[in-house]
Amino acid sequence: MGEKSVDKASLSMLDKAAQEGxxxxxxxxxxxxxxxxxxxxxxxxxxxxxxxxRIDPFGEEPQEGICGATADTIAARHLLRMIAAGAAAHSDHGRDIVTTLYETAEGEAQGYQIKDEGKLRALAAEFGIPEEGRSKEDVARDLAREAMEEFGMVKGTLNFLNRVPEKRRQLWEKLGIAPRGIDREIVEAMHRTHMGVDNDYVNLTLHGVRTGLSDGWGGSMFATEFSDVLFGTPQPVRGKSNLGVLKEDQVNIVVHGHEPVLSEMIVQAAKDEELIAAAREKGAQGINVCGMCCTGNEILMRHGVPVAGNFLQQELAVITGVVDAMVVDVQCIMPALTQVAKCYHTKLISTSPKARFPEMEHVPFSERTALDTARQIVKMAVDNYPRRNKDRIQVPDEEMEYMAGFSVEAILKALGGSLNPLLDAIKAGQIKGIAAVVGCNNPKVTQDSGHLTITRELIKNDVLVVQTGCAAIACAKAGLLLPEAADQAGPGLSAVCKALGIPPVLHMGSCVDISRILVTAAAIANALGVDISDLPAAGAAPEWMSEKAVSIGSYVVGSGVFxxxxxxxxxxxxxxxxxLLTKGAQDVLGAAFAVETDPLKAAELIIEHIAAKRKGLGLEA
Amino acid sequence: MKEVQIDVGRCVGCKSCEIACAVEHSAGKELFGAIFEEPQPRKRIFVQHAGEKSVPVNCRHCEEAFCVRVCPTGAMYRQGAIVLHNRNLCIGCGFCELACPFGAITRSPGSKLVTKCDLCPDREIPACVSACPTNALSFTTPEEAQRKKRRTLAEQMFLP
Incomplete structure (x- = not known):
């Protein structure tokens, strides 16, 4: 590894960390x-x-495990378990959102409301639930029940497959990988990878794709769609990013993790006049709620809440010395936080019964008392404000504006209500294609350099980039999520962005919101009457580390995207x-993986791929 | 002169030394590329199990090296404190293998020519030692290794 990060805020906090041991x-x-x-x-x-x-990698003995499993069986089983864990994480998040919608409809969830009734009714129609003349609560209750069914479904395949282009759906049917119930695929993955069950790496891989698809077109899609119903469908919104959003003179609360259920309530509670007055009493100017990782993405998409950073900045936020509380729910929360926080006044608060941390204070969160709990947490942060050690405070200056909120609905609105302007721009070659740059940070890669290098190279070559997750936060911090960044794009893409007033890099949300990218790809393929694998589109995960990313990779390739x-x-x-993963999959799924650790070369691969796909569609390269 | 020292009790049998050795003796010296090289790179250290224990075994670079003595062509030779092997002179007779009391000399894949530890001439610390996660392997002088043992013994003697 070379430099630790390309982010100056990260580097200055790493210096501080080194000085403070x-x-x-x-x-x-x-x-x-x-x-x-x-x-x-x-x-x-x-x-x-x-x-x-263990198998000897240099061809010496042993070449088989005790049961006789070969290297291919062992690695395929292991990858399938990674997919199952990733799909489980996304889908369990989805289940929590579905449950919240149900409890909201029942009037049992405190502080929640159905914010996007239009989307609720559209989803009801999609699921064949009568909605005319019925209250939104009644519709929501039936829709949530229907969604719960899909997790343990016994009949047929997932309902959202109706969004998949016909050709792709038929391919899945033919291969026997159209996902059935969401939980079922994960359970079956665990069964198949048990000793002495599925030993054929091809068969294991096919189920890996099916398990991934149950995430992308199932669990993740429920998480996205139902969050929109509950919290509102994102529309373009501006906010600020990077550690500079933490304010020395305010009570800083960082919400970290993945689900919007709690963070939405914290955002609400932080506006409570009584709590703001309490903060003033303690000498603070106000209460500043900031996001971290995908919880951050959820609330920035809907409220323009500042985002303090991405995955590798969670410890660095604490090291600023001004985080009065860091509230965590699930996923990507480093257990190391408790050790770092011991060196500062920061109060760490875990909230999910699924995610406890030794020595971390736990405030159990439930939808039924959500707003009360959120208020209690904000109060804890306020009370902690005077405990700051003034000698240990150092907040980086780095702070960058972003424009986010590009849901599918928002993109359509920006395009004037139809996909046609985008399709025309692609056909005319102004936009060569679309690339999804997503995923995590990983200390194996200089922080953010993978995301930024690929993204800059792609937009320079007139490839529209769509993003989610920590990749999107990386680009937010670098100013690539601003309409002004169109100046860094090639002439075609730049002109389109300027005409529409949008950035060349569109932030579409949290990691479950990759489902928005699937919906967009499917809609474009349907409009052109082709399969997703025919589109000039590609995906990249330049700094991935989590099992969720493995699930994402499998459903993206399974959906036909290189x-x-x-x-x-x-x-x-x-x-x-x-x-099989890098070549064979191409013949079966029309898409495959490539591994390229040099981000410039990775961008080249994507640009070549897009040119080839354009040629396939009879478009000028 | 530093030697590869083995602290037998610390070896957990992970074979990290074996992989690091093979990678160091590949053309690219990088794991992901090394596994695809032809001929496949060969390890020169062996984690040998005995009951529930295991121990890494490699060439001890003997002063009176039997392998050097029996080699009919001078392929096996001594350079300072190290016993080295010249592939170009090796005829693959296998006498050195027979003579080595430790089984530290083995054949190259698909050939009768042998390979053995060369103490990683391109590195300051041999790859096996750098890779050992439990410090079962260390690279120190025998004097320092013995001093360390005596210190441990002394500390044990004066425990309250």
């Missing part, structure tokens, strides 16, 4: 070097207690399996 993920990464070769290559199996077993990975997946020791 505080360890961060980068230090722990160094201490893990060299990482286990068997693990890196996917050649270690711990699925049963005959093992652990995807470039910027960190090496733990499969290379399994040569036939690697060949």
């Amino acid at each position: 505080i360890e961060t993920a980068w230090d722990r990464y160094e201490k893990q070097q060299p990482q286990c070769g068997f693990g890196l290559l996917g050649l270690c199996c711990r699925h049963c207690n005959m093992g652990p077993c 995807t470039v990975l910027g960190t090496v997946p733990q499969v290379l020791g399994a040569k036939k399996f690697t060949e």
